Amino acid sequence: MDSHVLFNHNSHRFLRNFLLMLLFVSLCRYTSTTVVESCVEEERQALLSFKEDLIDRSGRLSSWTGQQCCLWRGISCNNRTGHVVKLDLRNPYPYIGGVDDEWNSVEYQKSSLGGKLINPSLQGLKHLSYLDLSLNNFQEIRILNFIGGLKNLRYLNLSSLRYGSFVEEIPSSLGNLSNLNYLDLYNNYFPPSKNLNWLSHLSSLKHLNLGLLNLSSIGVSWLHAINKLPSLLELHLSSCSIDGNQLPLSLPTNNFTSLLVLDLSHNHINSSFPKWMFNLTSLTKLDLGWNLFLHRSLDEFVRLKSLEHLDLWRIGLKGQLLPKFFGNLCKLKSLDLSDNEIDGGIQDFLSGFSNCSSNRMESLDLSSCGMEGELPSSLGMLKSLQHLELSSNSFRGSIRESIISNLSSSLKTLHLGGNLFNGSIPESVGQLSQLVSLDLSDNSWEGSLTEAHFINLTSLKNIVLSTNRPVPIIFNLTDYEWIPPFKLQSLSMDNCRVGPGFPVWLQS
Template sequence: MVMDRCNANLFNPTYLLNIAHYLLLFSLASSCLHLTELRLVDGCLREEMQALLRFKQHLTDPSGRLSSWVGHNCCHWKGVSCDNRSRRVRKIDLRNTFEDRLFDDYADDYGEEWDEAAYEESCLGGKITSSLLSFKHLSYLDLSDNNLPGISLLCQLQSLRYLNISFASSDGVIHNCFFNLTNLKKLDLSGISFSGHFPSELAGLESLEHLDLSHNYLKGKIPKLIGNFCNLKFLSLEDNTLDGGIQELLSGFSNCTNNRLESLDLSINEFVTELPASLGVLTKLQHLHLEGNSFWGSIPTSVGNLSSLKTLNLRGNNMNGAIPESFGQLSELVDLGLSQNSWKGIVTETHLMNLTRLRHLDVSTDQPMSLIFSVAYEWVPPFKLYTIDITNCSVGPAFSVWLQWQTELSDVTLHNTGVSESIPEEWFLKLSSKLQHMDLSYNQIHGRLPFQFKCPNLYHIDLSHNHFAGPLPLLSSNASILDF
């Protein structure tokens, strides 16, 4: 009975059709597998490996940075990363790390000079070629700090989410094709010698979270189109020749329903204006750099709205007003740089009482005694500073408790601060071994330096124009500058 049923199926058209269908599927699967095997070479797509080798052929590599680009598995080549499943190249990172290595090697050597010849030796040269267009799924490309003209070709890599060509080209042009890269999250075009007004070609890149146009020759005013970048978390226009004010920029971001900006750098430009009250709209801001401009007036009280602010740098402007009490609301502030201005008015406990994370205080003023620290002698601050510079500010005549509380300092500058009473010897003895720089000059300080005062890393000490008495302590041989 069973045999009869099997024999019957042999002559059943439906059964035979199903068998043929399965055989066809098996054949197609085998063919696809065979094609995949032809395209994959040790885990790397053959055509992408060949494209990388063609790209390499048009590069000069005097330091041998691409010496690992041999063999068949391009996914293991230095600077190349592939998707784990598809094995397609997703990331090419050929940034020049010369400067990073220099900093690591000589971080403690302040006299080390930049070696231009060694830097040139470390750069990739040649040109960017169309071989890069083979990477249809490339999401990350970093060619920074090299010498590679031909950046316009990169506009065709529409899958890119990260593009860094900073200091990699001197084309001096931002091509209008960049609007094609609508998937970009990070774009770094710093140091490519671009000149002209803010590039309107970037207006359509509304997904950008990081935009760096620093160290170029941008001029004119910041346009309203900046309001298109509502997803920006980082914006740097440092070291350009932008002028006018920053109201347009602030107005643009105020129109964003969810302003996400965390870092804004407008330093070293030609802005000549008061700081507008609308600065307070940047409520997510963590780092604000405005140094090296010609801002004037007072800091607006709206700065107190920047509750996430960690860094504020206004050094080297023409600020000639007061510091508002709303500073006391900046509980996340770590680094405060207000030097090289002409501040006026009074700083009280209210300005400082909530700055629990403050580590760097630089509020020196150009006009002697124009800024007065009016703080109760016994007041204990909520912070322990690593560096302090309050040159020309009035803090005397007593060396108050809020100053005595600072014992973790690596750098202390109290030049011309009106201190005329003695400094407790205990303060000198409690100072951290990390102390490197001490300037107490041009005061009228009395008393003695404790003989046990030892700071092994101290390299600069200036106690001139005071009334210290007694023998000098045994200072470290590292102290190369002594002025008593």
């Protein structure tokens, strides 16, 4: 081909590609900066009708005036059509969970949206894909029937809705939400359902939380319904009154093999570990805590090699833990075996990790396990460890300085209370620069503490310290005016001598 023609051809192609690129950039800029301010009028009226029946003590919805409804708090619109696609009215109160006093606090009540009921005018938001009303406080919850008509919903969070006089059973109309990816109905104390067959229609569901829903009257049908959800990634069934009769040991087929998270904690399961559970080889998190399983061998857990978080606290474990169990779970980041009866010392436990080329353990809880012996130097090989809970065991001896040295840059929690440790507390504890919580109480410590024990504890917030010996621990701080590098939130000291005057560091 003639070079001149080839040059022109390449020039035209370059110019065409350049113009297309400019068009693409301009479109992206327009899309990213254009914000629709006014939603569809019918949807604006639906939102105003919804607001009329609400009690808003904190004025969270004070912006809900005028025509620019897409700029109202908690509202998001489609930038092209102006349809309301997101309604996020989750209570902003920082609820911790599990503490009833929080529900009754003035702060929670003030930040909650309330009212006698939720106005069904929301069913006019036909294009809504995201709805979060969690942690609010309504006198009556009669809302789920009309929500079943919002067929474009992909995210639905109705968790922890407080109520007064009436709460309805979960209606089967929720099964119409075939596009739903996320469903959270946790902590609503719905009356026992006759069945949950409607769940099987939610073929797109990836996250399901039915925590505190009473499943005791349904039998095994709930599991068969959930087993028909091929896209499910997370299943949370904590405190659902499940016992051994409602948890079959085997399934004809296992369809939720993509499951990443399974939570069956706080139930009444008194059977063997279900066999189908060990086919969930994609699991990264498994919580079986607070049950009483009859078959206590952990051999089959070695098949779950993707596990990063394993919680087996208070499940009735007895006897020795085989090292090969841990040697096959090299991806573990957190492990909770507390409140079980485990034979042997921590050295036997740690030897299993020697099969791992590297370990990722960040949180280890072996409290109240009946363990004994001295803490071995090999504990320091868990160099990513952030939280170490070894309280209420029979560990003795001292804390090896090599352990503290290896964990000095990572450890945030060190709880060794209620053991048989003796001797002096090593000064190297003061090098745990990331430490937030320290519990050395109820041991047989002796000797003195100096500024060196605290010198680099810049993150420390909580201290619990005591000795069982008749002679108290002495705070031997040479500088009365010494100010510590931390700001404590809680401090408990028993049988400690901190005199003769009230020290300045405590006043700070």
